[in-house]
């Protein structure tokens with residue numbers, strides 16, 4: 164365990180723990196670890212590990228609570244866009260299982276066509292290894308990890324936040340809820356109840372060597388089969404293929420069947436399914452609160468998922484960083500609560516997430532036209548690739564429309580709320 168400063172010690176960069184406990188000998192102390200914490204982070208996914216890492220680097224005494232023990236399985240296709248790789252402050256080379264720039268696209272499970280982009284589009288990782296790696300970096304920076312230790316509830320008091328596990332209660336100056344979809348922190352604080360949801364089904368498939376080789380560097384996508392948005396995918400890994408489908412909650416019951424038909428259409432020989440699981444992707448409606456007093460939500464817990472693609476790791480990492488900087492300001496006594504975090508999420512993250520929800524309505528309205536444009540139009544294909552990679556944002560694309568740039572704001576927002584019934 165890393166050496167920790169004694170309670171009351173001045174933090175790095177002149178920060179001071181701003182706790183004023185009425186009873187300093189009570190649960191402010193974690194008796195097992197013989198230390199006191201300034202901040203607690205619940206959930207060691209990308210959002211939680213990133214927030215904890217940034218805080219520890221600034222000299223904050225951070226407790227990271229994780230329900231599972233590493234390496235833990237997480238239903239996720241494990242695709243990192245280049246913009247995500249750029250945001251992660253560690254070298255990910257050893258974790259990358261494949262780098263993809265080729266696409267095989269089909270419309271409504273029909274005959275597929277191929278497309279290629281001259282630069283990497285997606286870096287593939289296994290989430291158990293990726294998440295463990297980020298958590299290890301946080302621990303190396305000084306974070307105290309308690310895994311196998313689910314938070315069971317949270318309470319806020321004027322001068323501290325309290326987080327409970329089965330055996331302990333911790334009082335901290337600030338609390339980050341990064342415990343994913345339907346997390347206990349959001350529930351305890353009465354936040355997130357208005358979130359919409361995407362639902363996704365994931366299967367890890369082991370094909371024979373010939374098929375594995377055929378999918379090297381190649382992503383498979385099926386468009387237009389699900390109503391209300393969504394798609395099916397194949398993401399190649401070193402020894403297996405992640406195959407899945409996701410869409411609005413109303414298609415939930417049909418996802419597994421859709422996924423099976425998609426896999427059958429791929430013609431994989433002697434493919435063996437290792438793991439199959441469904442999971443929710445929460446979508447934050449505009450203006451929904453993600454902060455209360457000394458507590459805030461980050462990543463999936465805050466509903467920060469791109470409703471057009473289901474991408475969430477980038478937003479988890481970005482919001483984890485924003486969470487850490489707000490907590491640092493609170494600990495330094497510059498602010499009295501974490502309201503500024505929500506403002507920064509609204510200013511820095513939500514405009515792109517909201518714009519993505521508008522643009523994807525074009526795909527819902529005319530999937531066949533979108534598929535045709537992807538197939539035949541180089542400018543359209545390049546624009547999509549640049550958006551996906553993070554080379555430009557939706558707002559940059561709108562600017563290209565010149566005097567017509569107001570048009571995207573007329574498009575309806577697609578936010579995971581079911582409006583149509585199931586499959587086409």
Ligand SMILES: Cc1cc2nc3c(=O)[nH]c(=O)nc-3n(C[C@H](O)[C@H](O)[C@H](O)COP(=O)(O)OP(=O)(O)OC[C@H]3O[C@@H](n4cnc5c(N)ncnc54)[C@H](O)[C@@H]3O)c2cc1C
Pocket residue numbers: 205206207208209210211228229230231237238239240241242243312313314315341342343344346347363364365407441442443444461462463464468473474475476477479
């Ligand atoms: C099928 C599927 C495929 C996806 N594919 C991609 C993809 O290819 N690329 C991409 O960018 N995004 C993808 N996503 C989205 C992405 O997985 C999430 O957005 C991302 O994991 C969010 O990170 P997070 O840290 O907020 O939450 P999580 O990664 O969910 O981490 C939350 C952590 O909190 C822990 N936890 C939960 N409850 C408690 C508790 N009470 N106490 C302590 N710990 C707790 C969990 O064990 C977990 O470790 C996919 C999602 C799904 C469902």
